[in-house]
Amino acid sequence: MAKEPKTAIIPTREDDYPEWYQQVIKAADMAENSDVRGCMVIKPWGYAIWENIQKNLDQMFKETGHKNAYFPIFIPKSFFEKEAEHVEGFAKECAVVTHSRLEDDGTGKLKVAGKLTEPYIVRPTSETIIGASFSKWVQSYRDLPLLINQWANVVRWELRTRLFLRTAEFLWQEGHTVHSTKEEAQIETKQMLGVYAQFAREYLAIPVVEGEKTEGERFPGAVNTFTIEAMMQDKKALQAGTSHFLGQNFAKASEIKFQSKNGEIEYAWTTSWGVSTRLIGALIMAHSDDNGLIIPPRISPEHLIFIPIYKNEEDKVKVLAYIDGIVNEIKPLRYHDEKIRYNIDDRDMTNSEKGWYWIKKGAPLRIEIGPRDIENNSVFVGRRDKEPKEKQSYSVKDFTGQLIQMLDEIQNNIYQRAMSFREKNTFMIDDKDQFYKFFTLKDTEKPEIHGGFVNAHWCGCNECEEAIKGDLKVTIRCIPLDAKEESGKCIYCGKDSKKRVLFAKSY
RNA sequence: CGGGGUGUAGCGCAGCCCGGUUAGCGCGCUUGAUUUGGGAUCAAGAAGUCGGAGGUUCGAAUCCUCUCACCCCGACCA
Numbered sequence: 001m002a003k004e005p006k007t008a009i010i011p012t013r014e015d016d017y018p019e020w021y022q023q024v025i026k027a028a029d030m031a032e033n034s035d036v037r038g039c040m041v042i043k044p045w046g047y048a049i050w051e052n053i054q055k056n057l058d059q060m061f062k063e064t065g066h067k068n069a070y071f072p073i074f075i076p077k078s079f080f081e082k083e084a085e086h087v088e089g090f091a092k093e094c095a096v097v098t099h100s101r102l103e104d105d106g107t108g109k110l111k112v113a114g115k116l117t118e119p120y121i122v123r124p125t126s127e128t129i130i131g132a133s134f135s136k137w138v139q140s141y142r143d144l145p146l147l148i149n150q151w152a153n154v155v156r157w158e159l160r161t162r163l164f165l166r167t168a169e170f171l172w173q174e175g176h177t178v179h180s181t182k183e184e185a186q187i188e189t190k191q192m193l194g195v196y197a198q199f200a201r202e203y204l205a206i207p208v209v210e211g212e213k214t215e216g217e218r219f220p221g222a223v224n225t226f227t228i229e230a231m232m233q234d235k236k237a238l239q240a241g242t243s244h245f246l247g248q249n250f251a252k253a254s255e256i257k258f259q260s261k262n263g264e265i266e267y268a269w270t271t272s273w274g275v276s277t278r279l280i281g282a283l284i285m286a287h288s289d290d291n292g293l294i295i296p297p298r299i300s301p302e303h304l305i306f307i308p309i310y311k312n313e314e315d316k317v318k319v320l321a322y323i324d325g326i327v328n329e330i331k332p333l334r335y336h337d338e339k340i341r342y343n344i345d346d347r348d349m350t351n352s353e354k355g356w357y358w359i360k361k362g363a364p365l366r367i368e369i370g371p372r373d374i375e376n377n378s379v380f381v382g383r384r385d386k387e388p389k390e391k392q393s394y395s396v397k398d399f400t401g402q403l404i405q406m407l408d409e410i411q412n413n414i415y416q417r418a419m420s421f422r423e424k425n426t427f428m429i430d431d432k433d434q435f436y437k438f439f440t441l442k443d444t445e446k447p448e449i450h451g452g453f454v455n456a457h458w459c460g461c462n463e464c465e466e467a468i469k470g471d472l473k474v475t476i477r478c479i480p481l482d483a484k485e486e487s488g489k490c491i492y493c494g495k496d497s498k499k500r501v502l503f504a505k506s507y
Numbered sequence: 508c509g510g511g512g513u514g515u516a517g518c519g520c521a522g523c524c525c526g527g528u529u530a531g532c533g534c535g536c537u538u539g540a541u542u543u544g545g546g547a548u549c550a551a552g553a554a555g556u557c558g559g560a561g562g563u564u565c566g567a568a569u570c571c572u573c574u575c576a577c578c579c580c581g582a583c584c585a
Contacts, residue, residue: 008546037577092583125585158584159508166584239585278585309544352545370544380544389545507585 007290008360017234017449022163024284027360028293031163038161038168042277045361046164048301049280050171054151056203056299057173057275060195066147066175071130073152074120079128082253086127089220093157095122095168122155127221127246127272130176131254138178138258138268145188146178164281165238165507172276178256178268182247185269186224189245192273193226196241204279205296205415206230206286207422208240209453209502211478216465219272223247229477229502231422232285235452237477237504240282243273281507286418293362294384296414297407298336304403305358306344309351309370320346322374326367329400335407359388364410367399381406385413425452428500435491439472439505453477453504457497459490468492468503477502 009027013020025031030046042050058068074097081087101114123129130148138146151173161167175192179185193210200208208228218225222244230240251257251267260266287294297303306323310316323344330340345354351368358366366382368391373379379399382391383406394402429435439451451474458464458476469475483499490497
């Protein structure tokens with residue numbers, strides 16, 4: 001008999017965090033590497049999480065007045081060249097389409113043929129191709145604001161990839177809006193950052209810091225870039241979403257002009273904002289434990305899993321009938337306006353194997369039901385926010401009565417746990433030596449989990465930021481929106497500073 | 508693209524240095540029996556172009572040359 005391991009996931013977070021991450025994905029059967037370099041296959045359990053992210057975010061976009069549309073995956077090279085910084089930022093990591101056909105080369109193999117007169121870039125982001133359409137759509141101030149979102153896949157030819165966090169192809173949404181005034185575009189940029197922050201907190205149960213990127217970390221071509229930054233369980237930061245105020249840069253590049261009320265032709269003001277399948281990576285690393293994935297109920301593909309327990313066909317029939325009765329009571333219930341998502345797992349497997357299967361997949365509630373429960377009119381409930389063995393019996397009445405509340409409790413617990421982890425690992429540091437010591441590894445052979453979020457003063461110059469990055473690989477994640485005016489000295493050069501900024505190592 | 512490493516059954520690996528029957532092991536899978544409220548046991552079975560091409564040899568997973576792919580560390584990035 002195989003000896004029972006202490007944890008379902010090997011190694012643990014403590015032992016080898018990056019490997020743990022991979023193993024959680026594998027154990028939950030969310031995704032796998034494909035035969036295409038750097039591209040992942042998103043499997044049903046992972047995709048179902050993405051669908052829930054899409055569904056809820058999409059609703060939030062619609063509520064803020066945005067409409068969905070779809071633009072081509074190919075961008076003519078010349079479009080891309082229109083915004084200088086944009087080219088600079090993306091040129092190195094693009095897939096380029098140069099041919100349109102395959103022909104038999106005479107030996108039974110295929111050779112490329114039909115060279116295109118102008119190469120197409122597979123979109124790494126769509127500002128330029130969408131801008132081309134927008135320039136036609138926008139004529140008058142009456143056409144504005146134009147509030148468009150696209151759900152799409154994009155390609156960035158990354159050299160090093162990791163499932164969900166960085167893949168050569170990934171799924172995302174990109175919002176693109178056009179406004180008649182600078183102020184309105186700035187408000188839009190902040191509004192959408194707020195939508196992302198709210199979504200991260202309420203649905204993904206991930207606390208995030210909202211802030212502005214420094215010049216060095218800005219989106220290529222943007223005037224301001226705003227971000228939500230989340231802390232992972234290895235104390236590194238993950239950029240979970242960005243919102244850009246593009247000024248008139250892209251309007252000028254794409255000739256997005258309109259006639260104002262007083263008859264003048266003006267360049268418009270644009271924004272863009274996006275979140276990607278990386279959110280799933282954030283979800284995994286923010287919440288999961290050494291027994292596998294933990295999914296907040298509001299985003300989980302299943303809310304509860306029934307595990308029927310029986311020894312023979314006769315019991316099986318009874319147990320399944322009993323479960324049906326409970327299901328009928330659950331069906332009318334609504335959890336945040338949605339039906340309860342449940343699964344009756346009557347596969348031909350041992351009970352404990354099923355239990356662990358769903359623990360590893362992160363299902364919020366496991367309901368085990370056997371003949372004993374039928375006698376007592378009860379259910380036996382395991383919660384994913386608690387230890388696997390810590391299960392509790394409820395009467396059916398109490399269970400169905402408290403189910404909604406229980407799901408909310410799990411959601412809150414997960415959020416609070418992530419929040420207190422972040423608070424415990426966020427510090428204010430004013431001394432340079434202490435700052436350096438804080439971010440320095442003790443064991444470079446086998447890197448331990450170290451560091452955290454540090455709020456420290458910064459003079460605002462690029463040189464200090466670069467120097468710290470060079471020395472420690474620590475970057476300014478953002479200038480938090482809620483940073484207070486406070487006089488201090490730059491952590492690197494000692495010059496005067498008025499604000500603390502957020503430093504961390506990041507993904 | 509620099510530096511290091513690995514390709515052997517679905518997955519994880521041993522064998523290679525020092526060439527020699529029918530290429531093993533663990534997990535998983537299939538079947539049967541016994542089990543069954545907590546990650547079962549026993550038995551039988553299926554499954555391998557040893558990454559690819561070429562070479563050396565009576566004989567290559569093993570030695571040589573070339574090649575492809577992947578992983579890790581750097582630079583770059585949602």
